[in-house]
Amino acid sequence: MGTKTVDEAGAETGTEAKSDEQAMDITKTEASEDVTENETADDVLEDDLDDGYPQQEGATGVGQGAGAVVSAVLGLVSLSGSWIGTIAGNRQTLVGQLGTASNASVAKQIQAVYGDAWQTTALWAGLFALAALVTGVVVLARPAFGNPAHPQAPWIKSVSWAGVTLGVIGLLLAVLKYTDALLGLPSAS
Numbered sequence: 001m002g003t004k005t006v007d008e009a010g011a012e013t014g015t016e017a018k019s020d021e022q023a024m025d026i027t028k029t030e031a032s033e034d035v036t037e038n039e040t041a042d043d044v045l046e047d048d049l050d051d052g053y054p055q056q057e058g059a060t061g062v063g064q065g066a067g068a069v070v071s072a073v074l075g076l077v078s079l080s081g082s083w084i085g086t087i088a089g090n091r092q093t094l095v096g097q098l099g100t101a102s103n104a105s106v107a108k109q110i111q112a113v114y115g116d117a118w119q120t121t122a123l124w125a126g127l128f129a130l131a132a133l134v135t136g137v138v139v140l141a142r143p144a145f146g147n148p149a150h151p152q153a154p155w156i157k158s159v160s161w162a163g164v165t166l167g168v169i170g171l172l173l174a175v176l177k178y179t180d181a182l183l184g185l186p187s188a189s
Contacts, residue, residue: 064142068157072163072166074135075128076166078126078173079173088120088121089117096117114185130167130171132166133168136163139163140161
C-alpha cells in the first residue's frame with residue numbers, strides 16, 4: 001500500500017510509482033502555465049506602459065524643449081519689461097537728476113532725467129529680445145546637426161517659433177523706443 005519497491009535493475013514497481021510520476025508531470029505543467037501567465041502579465045504591463053509614444057534611447061530632447069521655453073519666456077520679458085531694465089532705468093533717472101544743473105534748459109533736463117532712462121529701458125528690452133531670438137533660432141537649427149533618427153517634437157518647434165516671433169517683435173519695439181520713433185519725448189517748447 002504506499003510502498004515502492006526497486007528491483008535490482010533499478011526499475012520502480014508498484015502502482016504508486018506511476019501516480020508519483022503523474023503528480024510530477026502535473027506539477028511541471030502547472031509551473032509552466034504559471035510562467036506563461038507571468039510572461040503574459042509582463043507583456044500586458046509593457047503594453048500598458050507604451051502609450052503610443054516612441055521609446056527613445058539616448059537623447060530625449062529635454063534640452064531642446066527647455067531651450068524653446070526659455071526662448072518664449074525671454075520674448076515675453078522683452079515685451080513686458082524686466083526687473084533689471086526697470087532698475088537700470090531708475091538708476092539712469094537718478095544719474096540724470098544728479099548730473100543736470102538747476103539752470104539747464106528744460107529740454108536738457110527732460111532728456112537727462114527721462115530720455116536717457118527711457119533709452120536704457122529700451123536697451124535692456126532689446127537685449128532680452130535678442131536673447132530670445134538667438135535661443136529660438138538655435139533650438140530650431142539644432143536638429144540639422146543632430147541624429148536624424150530622433151526628430152524634434154512638434155511642440156518644441158511651435159514654442160521655438162513663438163520665442164523667435166516674440167524676439168523679433170520685442171527687438172523691433174526696442175529699436176523704435178530707443179530711437180524715439182515710438183513714444184518719443186515731448187518737446188519742451
